[in-house]
Amino acid sequence: MSRIFITGSTDGLGLAAARTLIREGHEVVLHARSRERAAAIAETSAAALGLVIGDLASAEETCSIAEQVNAIGRMDAVIHNAGIYLERSRGETPEGHAKTLAVNTLAPYLLTAWITRPHRLIYLTSGMHRSGSSALDDIDWNKRPWSASQAYSESKLYIATLAAAIARHWPDVLSNAVDPGWVPTKMGGAGAPDDLEMGHLTQTWLATSEDDAATVSGGYWYHRQQREATAEVNDVGFQEALVERLVELTGIRLFGWHD
Numbered sequence: 001m002s003r004i005f006i007t008g009s010t011d012g013l014g015l016a017a018a019r020t021l022i023r024e025g026h027e028v029v030l031h032a033r034s035r036e037r038a039a040a041i042a043e044t045s046a047a048a049l050g051l052v053i054g055d056l057a058s059a060e061e062t063c064s065i066a067e068q069v070n071a072i073g074r075m076d077a078v079i080h081n082a083g084i085y086l087e088r089s090r091g092e093t094p095e096g097h098a099k100t101l102a103v104n105t106l107a108p109y110l111l112t113a114w115i116t117r118p119h120r121l122i123y124l125t126s127g128m129h130r131s132g133s134s135a136l137d138d139i140d141w142n143k144r145p146w147s148a149s150q151a152y153s154e155s156k157l158y159i160a161t162l163a164a165a166i167a168r169h170w171p172d173v174l175s176n177a178v179d180p181g182w183v184p185t186k187m188g189g190a191g192a193p194d195d196l197e198m199g200h201l202t203q204t205w206l207a208t209s210e211d212d213a214a215t216v217s218g219g220y221w222y223h224r225q226q227r228e229a230t231a232e233v234n235d236v237g238f239q240e241a242l243v244e245r246l247v248e249l250t251g252i253r254l255f256g257w258h259d
C-alpha cells in the first residue's frame with residue numbers, strides 16, 4: 001500500500017486517479033481549491049486518508065497546501081495533476097504572475113520544494129508542450145501580447161523539463177512526466193477523442209507499481225509507453241536556464257549546490 005497526494009483531485013483526471021488508487025487499497029490525500037469544491041467530493045474524501053485545501057494560483061496558499069500535506073505525513077508519491085488551460089487573459093496572481101504559469105508550473109515547483117520529498121514524483125504535461133518556446137526571457141508574459149494556447153504549451157514544456165531536471169538532480173527519486181492524451185474532462189471538453197481510463201492509469205501505475213517498467217526516472221509517458229519529448233526537455237542547458245528563471249520568479253531554490 002502506498003500513500004499518494006494528488007493535486008486537483010476534485011474533477012477530471014485527478015479525481016479518476018484518486019478513485020482508482022483508493023479502490024486499489026492505497027492511502028490517498030486529496031486536494032481541493034476551496035471548501036466549496038471539497039464539498040463536491042464528499043463521498044470520495046470519506047474513503048481517502050485526507051484532504052487539503054488551497055488555491056494553487058497563490059504562492060501563500062500553495063505553501064499552506066504543502067504544510068497540510070506534511071502534517072499528514074510523508075507521501076510515497078505525489079501526482080502534480082492540477083492544471084488550467086485557455087485563460088482569457090494573463091491574469092494576475094497575488095504574487096503578480098500570469099495565472100497559467102502560476103498554476104501549471106510555479107505551484108508544482110513550489111510544492112516539490114516544500115512537500116517532504118517522496119520517492120516518486122509525477123507531473124502532468126501535454127502533447128502541446130511541443131509548441132512551447134525555448135526563449136525564457138518572458139515566461140511570465142510581461143512583454144508579449146497574451147496567447148492562451150501558447151501560454152499553456154509553454155507551461156507544459158516547463159513542467160516536463162522540470163520533471164527531467166529533477167530526475168537528473170535527485171537520483172534517489174523517480175520523477176516522470178505524463179501526457180494523458182486529449183481526454184473528455186472539464187478541460188478536454190466532451191468531444192475529446194482519447195480514453196479517460198488510459199488518461200489516468202499511467203499516473204496511478206507510475207505512482208504505485210513495482211514493475212521494472214514503472215520504476216524508472218526521467219521518462220515522458222503516454223498510455224504507459226515512453227515517448228520522445230521535444231528536444232528541450234532533456235537539454236541540460238535548457239533545464240538549468242529554466243530552473244534559474246523559476247528561482248528568480250519564486251525566490252525558492254529547489255536544488256542545493258550539491259544536487
Ligand SMILES: NC(=O)c1ccc[n+]([C@@H]2O[C@H](COP(=O)([O-])OP(=O)(O)OC[C@H]3O[C@@H](n4cnc5c(N)ncnc54)[C@H](OP(=O)(O)O)[C@@H]3O)[C@@H](O)[C@H]2O)c1
Pocket residue numbers: 007008009010011012013014032033037054055056057080081082083084103124125126127179180181182183184185186187188189192
Ligand atoms: N483533459 C485533457 O485533454 C488534457 C490533455 C493534456 C494534459 N492534461 C493535463 O491533465 C491535468 C488534469 O486535467 P483535467 O483534464 O483533469 O482538468 P480538469 O477536469 O479541468 O481538472 C483540473 C483540476 O485541477 C484543479 N485546479 C485548477 N486550478 C486550480 C487552482 N488554482 N487551485 C487548485 N486546484 C485547481 C481543478 O479544480 P476545480 O475542480 O475546482 O476546477 C480540478 O480539480 C492538467 O494538468 C492538464 O493540463 C489534460
